[in-house]
Amino acid sequence: MNKTSHVDIVVLGAGPGGYASAFRAADLGKKVVLIDRDAELGGVCLNRGCIPSKALLHISKVIEEASALSKMGVTFNEPSIDLEVVRKHKNRIVKQLNGGIAKMAQARKVETKQGLATFLSNKELSVKTENQTEVITFNKCIIATGSSSLMIPGFPKNHPSILTSKTALDLIDIPKNLLVIGGGVIGLELGQVYAALGSSVSIVEFLPNLVPGADPDIIKPLERKLKKQFESIMLSSKVIKVEPQQGNNLEVTIENDKGVKKNLYNKVLVAVGRKPNTNLLNLDATEIKVDDAGFIEVDVYQRTSVKNIFAIGDIAGNPMLAHKATHEGKVAAEVASGHPAAMDSRAIPSVIYTDPEVAWAGLTEIEAKKREIPYEKGEFPWAASGRAIAVGANQGKTKILFDPNTKQTLGVGIVGPSAGDIISEGVLAIEMGADASDIGLTVHPHPTLGETFGLAAEAYEGTITDLYVSKK
Amino acid sequence: MIKDLTLPDLGEGIDGAEVSEITVSVGDRVTAEDTVLVLESDKASMEIPAEATGEIQKILVSVGDLIKTGQKLLTIDSVDSKTKEKETPLKIEKPRETKEEKKKKEKEPLELETLKTGSTENVFASPGVRRLARELNINLQIIKGTGVKGRITKDDLNGYIKLKMMMVSAGPSQSQPDIDFSQWGETEVQKLTKIQKITGQRLQRAWQNIPHVTQFDEADITSLDSFRKKLKKKAERKGIKVTFLPFLIKAITKTLKEFPVFNSSLDSSGQNLVLKNYINIGVAVDTSAGLIVPVIKEADNKSIIELSEELTDLSARARKKRLKPKELMGGTFTISSLGGIGGRFFTPIVNPPEVAILGVSRSFLDNMSVLKLPFSLSYDHRVIDGAAAASFTTKLSEILFSTAFFEDKEYE
Numbered sequence: 001m002n003k004t005s006h007v008d009i010v011v012l013g014a015g016p017g018g019y020a021s022a023f024r025a026a027d028l029g030k031k032v033v034l035i036d037r038d039a040e041l042g043g044v045c046l047n048r049g050c051i052p053s054k055a056l057l058h059i060s061k062v063i064e065e066a067s068a069l070s071k072m073g074v075t076f077n078e079p080s081i082d083l084e085v086v087r088k089h090k091n092r093i094v095k096q097l098n099g100g101i102a103k104m105a106q107a108r109k110v111e112t113k114q115g116l117a118t119f120l121s122n123k124e125l126s127v128k129t130e131n132q133t134e135v136i137t138f139n140k141c142i143i144a145t146g147s148s149s150l151m152i153p154g155f156p157k158n159h160p161s162i163l164t165s166k167t168a169l170d171l172i173d174i175p176k177n178l179l180v181i182g183g184g185v186i187g188l189e190l191g192q193v194y195a196a197l198g199s200s201v202s203i204v205e206f207l208p209n210l211v212p213g214a215d216p217d218i219i220k221p222l223e224r225k226l227k228k229q230f231e232s233i234m235l236s237s238k239v240i241k242v243e244p245q246q247g248n249n250l251e252v253t254i255e256n257d258k259g260v261k262k263n264l265y266n267k268v269l270v271a272v273g274r275k276p277n278t279n280l281l282n283l284d285a286t287e288i289k290v291d292d293a294g295f296i297e298v299d300v301y302q303r304t305s306v307k308n309i310f311a312i313g314d315i316a317g318n319p320m321l322a323h324k325a326t327h328e329g330k331v332a333a334e335v336a337s338g339h340p341a342a343m344d345s346r347a348i349p350s351v352i353y354t355d356p357e358v359a360w361a362g363l364t365e366i367e368a369k370k371r372e373i374p375y376e377k378g379e380f381p382w383a384a385s386g387r388a389i390a391v392g393a394n395q396g397k398t399k400i401l402f403d404p405n406t407k408q409t410l411g412v413g414i415v416g417p418s419a420g421d422i423i424s425e426g427v428l429a430i431e432m433g434a435d436a437s438d439i440g441l442t443v444h445p446h447p448t449l450g451e452t453f454g455l456a457a458e459a460y461e462g463t464i465t466d467l468y469v470s471k472k
Numbered sequence: 473m474i475k476d477l478t479l480p481d482l483g484e485g486i487d488g489a490e491v492s493e494i495t496v497s498v499g500d501r502v503t504a505e506d507t508v509l510v511l512e513s514d515k516a517s518m519e520i521p522a523e524a525t526g527e528i529q530k531i532l533v534s535v536g537d538l539i540k541t542g543q544k545l546l547t548i549d550s551v552d553s554k555t556k557e558k559e560t561p562l563k564i565e566k567p568r569e570t571k572e573e574k575k576k577k578e579k580e581p582l583e584l585e586t587l588k589t590g591s592t593e594n595v596f597a598s599p600g601v602r603r604l605a606r607e608l609n610i611n612l613q614i615i616k617g618t619g620v621k622g623r624i625t626k627d628d629l630n631g632y633i634k635l636k637m638m639m640v641s642a643g644p645s646q647s648q649p650d651i652d653f654s655q656w657g658e659t660e661v662q663k664l665t666k667i668q669k670i671t672g673q674r675l676q677r678a679w680q681n682i683p684h685v686t687q688f689d690e691a692d693i694t695s696l697d698s699f700r701k702k703l704k705k706k707a708e709r710k711g712i713k714v715t716f717l718p719f720l721i722k723a724i725t726k727t728l729k730e731f732p733v734f735n736s737s738l739d740s741s742g743q744n745l746v747l748k749n750y751i752n753i754g755v756a757v758d759t760s761a762g763l764i765v766p767v768i769k770e771a772d773n774k775s776i777i778e779l780s781e782e783l784t785d786l787s788a789r790a791r792k793k794r795l796k797p798k799e800l801m802g803g804t805f806t807i808s809s810l811g812g813i814g815g816r817f818f819t820p821i822v823n824p825p826e827v828a829i830l831g832v833s834r835s836f837l838d839n840m841s842v843l844k845l846p847f848s849l850s851y852d853h854r855v856i857d858g859a860a861a862a863s864f865t866t867k868l869s870e871i872l873f874s875t876a877f878f879e880d881k882e883y884e
Contacts, residue, residue, distance in 0.1 A: 340606045344592050345599075408596075433596045433623065 003134040007033045009336055010138040012117050015043020017313035017325025018144030019101055024333035026108040035113045035127060041101040044146055045322040047094055048166040053189055054353055055090045060196030061355045068392060081197055087171050118282035122306045140308050140336040144329060147274040147314035161248045163269040165190060174198050175266035179252055181239055183210040185352045187271035192354050195229045204234045204254055214358060215365045218415040221395040222358050242268060276315040300342045302332035310336060324348045347430040351420035356396060359423035362430045363401050363411030375401045375410055378436060378460025380452045382416050384467050387447035393417050398452040402460060407435040422450050436460045475524045477545045488635050491537045492666055500528045509545060512666045526550035532613045538636055543616045597624040604629055667762030678824050683853040686819040689865035691872040693835060694843040699875040707777060717809055718779035719878060720832060723871040725751045725772035728805060731864050733856055735804045737825040745855060754803035757790040764790045767803040820850045827852040
């Protein structure tokens with residue numbers, strides 16, 4: 001017989017957004033059940049996304065840096081890679097973090113359940129676990145079931161040589177030739193990992209730019225680097241066919257304005273985006289509204305059209321980023337617990353963890369031009385930074401967009417090592433409404449890459465002495 | 473060009489007022505003199521003009537908001553710029569919400585009624601302050617930041633709450649029991665006006681805090697009345713209406729000069745009496761919205777004709793809600809006249825921080841054919857003793873008895 005139980009707050013999905021909401025709600029005194037279809041907590045981000053990819057990117061970065069040392073008089077032998085050990089190292093990191101989350105859940109008395117949850121109504125869920133199906137009724141529900149990799153229709157299904165971000169991170173082997181379809185964040189990061197481990201990597205992107213959302217000037221230095229590391233970068237190009245060949249190889253037909261080309265690859269990584277996991281929830285049983293792109297519609301309190309059901313993270317809209325999910329998750333937990341929270345963040349930073357890193361937050365120049373938002377900018381080229389030159393990062397750049405009237409920070413774009421860390425100061429500046437003089441007058445430690453943020457503001461203010469800016 | 477409309481200085485002491493009505497909506501065209509907002513402060517209701525001609529671009533306050541001097545109220549896209557940038561893109565007007573829709577929205581279930589603090593977009597406040605504002609249910613759009621460069625700080629929120637609490641604490645301390653009157657017959661609910669509510673709170677406070685004593689007396693105004701009739705005829709040619717009230721005001725100013733304690737206030741410590749060397753007489757005016765007390769400044773220096781003109785103007789504007797806050801402040805003594813209506817004596821309530829009030833009823837002919845004016849003097853017994861009050865009313869009667877004092881002053 002089916003078991004029925006009632007909970008105060010049920011959270012679906014134990015990714016960074018889901019466990020944040022569950023823990024926050026528990027800390028606010030609610031009885032919480034956290035359900036995930038996987039046995040391991042942490043979701044895509046921890047198990048097959050951000051964290052394992054960063055473990056591998058670290059390795060590829062060190063390989064790259066070691067080889068760059070030859071220019072500085074230190075030469076290593078060609079690295080020998082024991083894939084088995086690399087895999088184990090990555091898995092150990094993931095496992096350590098999994099365990100941490102499980103312990104925190106236990107300490108907070110958050111009940112965790114492995115099972116597939118589907119809605120029966122606005123107030124009931126059916127949860128199919130390994131041995132049984134149970135019905136859970138709830139006062140509040142927070143949906144945090146995330147997204148999954150988009151597959152291109154017509155591609156061979158379940159072919160061992162067609163990878164997604166998930167299977168690419170499993171690191172089964174290092175293909176000799178790898179084609180990455182999609183020049184977005186995931187494609188570039190994983191492409192760089194495989195290139196460093198020894199693959200000959202090609203990238204094909206449908207649009208004329210890599211990472212279309214970011215400003216071209218901060219993508220350029222990365223693109224220059226990738227051109228050296230990759231076999232080829234094909235922009236404005238479309239994959240029209242993928243055909244399995246002997247020995248698990250794939251023949252890929254690529255079309256662009258120069259014509260149609262066929263190439264043979266050992267593996268193909270599909271990284272053309274992600275889709276919200278909306279269709280797994282049986283939302284038809286509820287009155288939750290879903291938009292055309294498949295995202296659940298929410299308000300600033302993260303409430304869906306059914307007011308006791310919340311949605312957060314990837315399933316609730318772009319950008320699909322863990323740190324956005326975490327913040328939304330906390331808002332949902334607080335509102336569900338009767339607190340007056342709301343999601344009113346002014347900027348959500350985006351980072352590409354490649355070498356060099358690229359990070360941006362708030363207004364971009366592309367967007368400003370599109371929406372006719374007036375702005376002025378302060379830029380600091382890292383070629384003028386002693387620290388950047390010393391670590392071989394003179395391709396980097398820090399730029400800040402300011403409001404021409406208030407001089408407040410509207411947006412920040414950075415390219416260079418540690419850009420993803422430096423951007424935090426930019427996000428804080430946007431949230432605090434810091435203006436150019438606030439940033440320029442803040443003493444930044446020298447010599448650091450972070451000081452380029454202060455220098456960009458000084459360049460805008462005309463108070464910089466580390467550059468010569470001719471008077472207008 | 474986009475012009476901001478900010479709350480002008482409302483005059484001494486008033487630094488906050490409540491928005492009682494917004495008469496325009498986004499997209500409306502206004503001319504400089506058009507009223508865009510109606511505010512209510514302690515007793516005044518005032519209309520705020522647009523100050524510029526153009527199109528309402530943004531409204532930053534909502535009804536019920538407590539706003540401060542210098543605060544941005546709305547933005548107007550003024551005309552001169554409109555002509556320049558003629559090719560502005562098509563404007564999509566949002567349909568205005570009907571009252572019902574609005575009500576429905578506000579009545580949303582779940583514990584979220586508190587979550588109506590408005591957009592924090594374009595507000596110069598840190599995330600922590602934005603969160604606190606949500607917790608305290610404060611609309612940041614209406615807060616004027618006092619931090620560096622106008623940043624809204626936590627202190628600004630605290631200050632706003634203090635101001636709000638001061639207004640609330642003036643409310644009645646004991647609530648009425650909730651009685652269902654309809655069980656005995658049909659009833660109808662009428663909302664108190666803002667002025668009625670505030671007056672009620674003030675009267676209750678005055679009644680509770682001031683030990684009241686009322687002294688009754690009558691004055692023989694037979695000769696003064698015929699004098700008034702003569703003057704009235706003369707003045708009518710100039711279009712001025714002379715009632716009995718200006719005579720009473722003049723007589724009071726003279727009496728106050730002889731009994732300065734009636735023209736004083738207790739200071740906040742209750743230890744000192746503040747005697748005022750100026751005489752400003754408040755006159756209670758009954759309006760459809762409630763009782764309003766405009767103040768005639770330096771009434772002792774004004775002639776009967778001047779007083780008549782000023783009274784006509786003030787009471788007319790009081791009824792139209794067109795008084796400026798300044799005109800409602802600084803009174804030193806109040807007269808409440810029911811002379812036009814009837815009754816003999818009543819016990820008026822002192823209008824703090826004043827210490828005495830004169831209530832005047834309808835004059836009548838007694839059986840000796842003497843025209844008598846019945847009046848009542850209520851006073852704060854902490855400041856004034858009974859003997860002084862009796863002397864005061866006696867003196868007032870004396871002044872009203874003869875025309876000498878008035879003839880002297882009246883060359884006009």
